[in-house]
Amino acid sequence: MGKANKLKPAGKTAPGRAKPALRAIKGGKAPAPKAPPPKAAAKIAAKPANKPVPLKPAPAVADDVPVIALNLPTGKLSPAMTAYFKKCQDRLGFVPNVLVAYAFDNAKLEAFVAMYNDLMLGDSGLSKLEREMIAVAVSSQNRCYYCLTAHGAAVRQYSGNPLLGDQIVMNYRVARLNKRQRAMLDFAVKLTASPWSVEEGDRERLRRAGFSDRDIWDISSIVGFFNMSNRVASATDMRPNTVYHGQAR
């Protein structure tokens, strides 16, 4: 693969199970796509018939091919990132498409991964579920398809409660949250929608709900991070791995 036409997601032949997907990333031979070419896919849609004719002209797997709507040159991954992609493949059965998208430039990929892993998986007073809840509440405000899909699945998984994921995707106010979590998401959505209006009173509300100043930093950073990645995803029409849709239902 000299110069990729459009970035292709890894592991498409069998979403949900491990496959030699990193070849596509590393420059190896990509598996022959079974899906129609993207242009065609984009044009095939529900037949405007009177009867409920299924709108499934191509297998759903085609929805994230290409991963983004930009034609970027192929990059070369560092050994660390190659190992990281392999780890994703082994543990998740696929490489998240946001990583596939960033992989055109190893430095950008590494900076993104470092920040993401620190915020979402590193040490914090917030549980991993709470961090994912913030990710989804922010992404709902910004109506980001990629992040709602990927992190909605994470909320379903971490909570073991499929409804909670759907609720935060749709309107976090309907979720049956405790006071701490409600305060956290209220802050997250306000900071997303009108950052200029956040003031000491808002921080005080978080403190009264039991959050430390360090927790406030973490909440703010996660809100900030998804306000960034929501925009990168929307700007590039980034497509979530199809497998996310059905996870932990």
Next chain:
Amino acid sequence: MGKANKLKPAGKTAPGRAKPALRAIKGGKAPAPKAPPPKAAAKIAAKPANKPVPLKPAPAVADDVPVIALNLPTGKLSPAMTAYFKKCQDRLGFVPNVLVAYAFDNAKLEAFVAMYNDLMLGDSGLSKLEREMIAVAVSSQNRCYYCLTAHGAAVRQYSGNPLLGDQIVMNYRVARLNKRQRAMLDFAVKLTASPWSVEEGDRERLRRAGFSDRDIWDISSIVGFFNMSNRVASATDMRPNTVYHGQAR
């Protein structure tokens, strides 16, 4: 059940399968709720722990008990509505909670059902899938939990494409629609967000996309209808039947 404390959804003991649910509606003996009382349920939420402790303190079934946050007197259904509820139970395995909510007053229920069935199931140049797509696009703009859940499931079912349902719930612009459907949803969302700004140019765009004047009436009426029911649902905290969440995934 002399005077219901709060409306209870039908068929809770086994969501997804037929049960003698209409008793709850008709005044018979409701099945003993296994879920905790609503107040308690509202307070149980994700433990703000550091580790991803599952946030599932009560079975998910409890989420739609009570159906709405208003304490309404029990109503008496007409034979026609009783038969209609039985038909729902037989065919769907449950009575949609919106009907349970309206059932406190038979006249209101009948008016709602008549309008709903005419718009969504009656004769029209729009396919049933297209009508459900409008329902979801409008409900996404209004962030209505009830309608997004129930009609998101309908889009998944009619289209046979689970992704399409999720996409319109999140942001209809990412769905791979044909021109006709895109024009239809653009109109629906504009009419929802800023009805005062809809003018002849907007109708012309629909005509150019192949819609007849009668189709434009139907699109407008469906957009109007969901702008109504989104608000009734939000105002009363109406809860969708839990079974919807997993349908047609």
Next chain:
Amino acid sequence: MGKANKLKPAGKTAPGRAKPALRAIKGGKAPAPKAPPPKAAAKIAAKPANKPVPLKPAPAVADDVPVIALNLPTGKLSPAMTAYFKKCQDRLGFVPNVLVAYAFDNAKLEAFVAMYNDLMLGDSGLSKLEREMIAVAVSSQNRCYYCLTAHGAAVRQYSGNPLLGDQIVMNYRVARLNKRQRAMLDFAVKLTASPWSVEEGDRERLRRAGFSDRDIWDISSIVGFFNMSNRVASATDMRPNTVYHGQAR
């Protein structure tokens, strides 16, 4: 009248007095229109002169011809609806144009009339004036010409206070309302403008202002109904009967 070009309002020859208007609805011979054809009317407007030249090129009666901007096939009214139209004509001197518009399809007309009459004229803890006040406050938020005109007139009539009608049309906050009515309209406008943000606190505010849970249902349903009909009216450029403008001044 085999196939109506555009729906024509009933009783145009003498707005305000009874005329055989239903002919136009039922397919009889419509009275010869004295107004210029619609296209021409749309083009005649204020002469951009320096002096205050009256902008009244055609009699004002022409403003609601046609009733809507869609060319719909003529429908056939049921005996019940025929009688209802006759009753309107006898009591009001005209058939409200919204009914004329819906009359292209008897099933749609009946569903609309059933819901409207239940909500606005049926049994409720809200006075008819209060229901009309909600209609106007919602329609003001949505800037709906048809509903502001027709229901603004109703507020003037029910209240006997012409100013109250104008105030709610323009900005309900300037009306000298009691606490109950203010709480009611605050809720109505919030539910209209940001339905996703309505929560238990909002219902509590209504209860504290003296409303029962059943009243809250009624307020919510009326708010919902006008959010529907505002959109049908705006989407179709529905024109209010000219007679409304001067009523109860």
Next chain:
Amino acid sequence: MGKANKLKPAGKTAPGRAKPALRAIKGGKAPAPKAPPPKAAAKIAAKPANKPVPLKPAPAVADDVPVIALNLPTGKLSPAMTAYFKKCQDRLGFVPNVLVAYAFDNAKLEAFVAMYNDLMLGDSGLSKLEREMIAVAVSSQNRCYYCLTAHGAAVRQYSGNPLLGDQIVMNYRVARLNKRQRAMLDFAVKLTASPWSVEEGDRERLRRAGFSDRDIWDISSIVGFFNMSNRVASATDMRPNTVYHGQAR
């Protein structure tokens, strides 16, 4: 009248006919108010009864007493302003309440009157009707009760078309305007709602609709002026003279 409690409008005893109203302005003895004291008036409102009980506890005349919600010291009018008020009284039968409000300070009144008269009555390529149309379109965007009432009446008067006044009050897009007037009001509303977004393209649209650069200045100045007076009126709860409501219907 040593220190006025609240500014009282002139000519209240007989709105619509000439009365010795300037006494109230000049410090003479104000006519004994027949209306209840303002506080009481504010509390009397529609009885929340089930039947349409008229909401008219006090004569409508009370609505503009006091003229504004601020308690300002009495001012002394210059001979020029005294003559101007007399002229208003003689020609209109009343002094517009905005002048009554400004009269607490002669310098402010004179500056307001000079600017108002130049813009609305001075030499311009815009007809007086067009200037009033701008006033109403701007005031509708800002939902200003005072200006919509007073200038809505002016549009009705200048145009001889009561509907036109109502339409621009409610939503100028429904008025049957010619292209020039539509371009003018589109510009006015955009400049009101998002002044930061007005650019050369917007001025070009006006030029293409036949406006000169001087006309563009005049449109902009009138838009600016009503964005000012809308805010002074809203900030002070300024009440329009009751007589306006029924004028030119």
Next chain:
Amino acid sequence: MGKANKLKPAGKTAPGRAKPALRAIKGGKAPAPKAPPPKAAAKIAAKPANKPVPLKPAPAVADDVPVIALNLPTGKLSPAMTAYFKKCQDRLGFVPNVLVAYAFDNAKLEAFVAMYNDLMLGDSGLSKLEREMIAVAVSSQNRCYYCLTAHGAAVRQYSGNPLLGDQIVMNYRVARLNKRQRAMLDFAVKLTASPWSVEEGDRERLRRAGFSDRDIWDISSIVGFFNMSNRVASATDMRPNTVYHGQAR
């Protein structure tokens, strides 16, 4: 200068120092412009190079030539206005461009100057600094380049605190204000952004912060005034005198 092509600012040859600038206003011979013609200036911008090539193709002085984007006929100033311009030149070293812009019509200029000077320099319970703070907070909400530049400089000068000027230009909430000033700017921004929502509670907040009813009038009038001039400036692309940018830094 028979008929000015576009209004030219006074004193351009040496911004910041006194020059015979009024000639340009009065119809005398304008100094030969050293700046490139406006069209060209508008097209020269930062070279989209990879290296930080300075974006300064023409001296910054050219930015306010012409003063506005409208081609207006030259006006004739009254002796009073001629003297006023001379006073500006003597004291400030330049005539503010807003005056240059209004100078095409002496009556408009005089009305503007009378109102401006009364509000910003006349007797009031508000300090001159406070009035300028309001001007900047309003102009920030409206993103008005002219007023932010000219009145931002005034805040820097009156306060002797360059940071305060920048803070109110950017987001007044970050300025370290006392309670009185914070209440004042909160009111100013609310009245600017949503004038329809200002009510007695807002006035009460000002009173509790120590403002008299007369102060409330003054705050409201200044807010109104800048909502006017922000729009005149934006509608005409009015350019602030270049000298403002560096003042009192």
Next chain:
Amino acid sequence: MGKANKLKPAGKTAPGRAKPALRAIKGGKAPAPKAPPPKAAAKIAAKPANKPVPLKPAPAVADDVPVIALNLPTGKLSPAMTAYFKKCQDRLGFVPNVLVAYAFDNAKLEAFVAMYNDLMLGDSGLSKLEREMIAVAVSSQNRCYYCLTAHGAAVRQYSGNPLLGDQIVMNYRVARLNKRQRAMLDFAVKLTASPWSVEEGDRERLRRAGFSDRDIWDISSIVGFFNMSNRVASATDMRPNTVYHGQAR
């Protein structure tokens, strides 16, 4: 300094010149603050007097003490970050406060610095000036005091045009940009204000303005990055180094 009360900026004793500032970061002895303690500073503001009394109760230097409104534990910098801070101090004369803020946690600091330097200083088809222009346009939309101050200074420096910095801070539409830069900032502001609405047409507009797909990625990433840091800054009340205000004027 065992446990810092609040983060203190480096180099406060002489902003603009090199000082042993890293001590404050590394845990050394901070210079004795000459400014009043923060609480007091927040309360001292313009005397609400009638006369323009300067509002400069404390030296302006105090404005960025503390750097943020959170009380975070002191962190330990890696040798790389220590060297980086020293480099800042040597080259700029100060350490930017955003770095001081992040320094409580070395991993977070390193991730931030890696991403920032790649985006703003790394290889790209965008000039450094263009990247700073994006930073300022985004921060203006979000009204972020920190970023507008720091990156406004950068635009002034890179462009050599002080006006350009002010213009993008206030309203980028008034800057005299070439088509490429205007398209770039239009995209940046749209992606900031309504990310959900960005689609292929927006990317096409950038391509037509001469941007490659890689450029589009870079623009999007920079927009995303400042949407992140704007929120971290607003959420924590981050204060820019005072020295920025006067730079490159």
